Amino acid sequence: MATGHEHTVKAFDDDIAQLRALISQMGGLAEQAIANAILALQRDDAETAAREFRTVIALGPVDRAAAYTDLAESLFKGGKRAEAKKQTLAALEIAPNYERAQDLLLKIVGGGDR
Numbered sequence: 001m002a003t004g005h006e007h008t009v010k011a012f013d014d015d016i017a018q019l020r021a022l023i024s025q026m027g028g029l030a031e032q033a034i035a036n037a038i039l040a041l042q043r044d045d046a047e048t049a050a051r052e053f054r055t056v057i058a059l060g061p062v063d064r065a066a067a068y069t070d071l072a073e074s075l076f077k078g079g080k081r082a083e084a085k086k087q088t089l090a091a092l093e094i095a096p097n098y099e100r101a102q103d104l105l106l107k108i109v110g111g112g113d114r
Helices: 004-042 046-058 064-077 081-094 099-108
Strands: none
Touching (some): 004 046, 064 099
8 A cells, every 4th residue: 555655756756757748749739840940941931930930939949039039030030120129129128238139239229230
């Protein structure tokens, strides 16, 4: 017969296994969304790329600044300057010294290419 302690440990192990499975699934979803976004950009389909990058952000990526910058670049490519600027600023709030976002912001506001 299992003791209360053994039951708690088993329940904890089961919870950890479920969390690992969910994290793995989310990682796979993020990888697929990034792949879809890259393919969309190669086809000059900025709208689909933006949708896929929004999915990546919703999944909680480790590098949120890069994810927001990816979204901003796709929006900028699609001619949505105001929304691109908003997402670029979101990236810079997370990582103020993120050079790729800084460069993109300069492009968006017409400051040129550095």
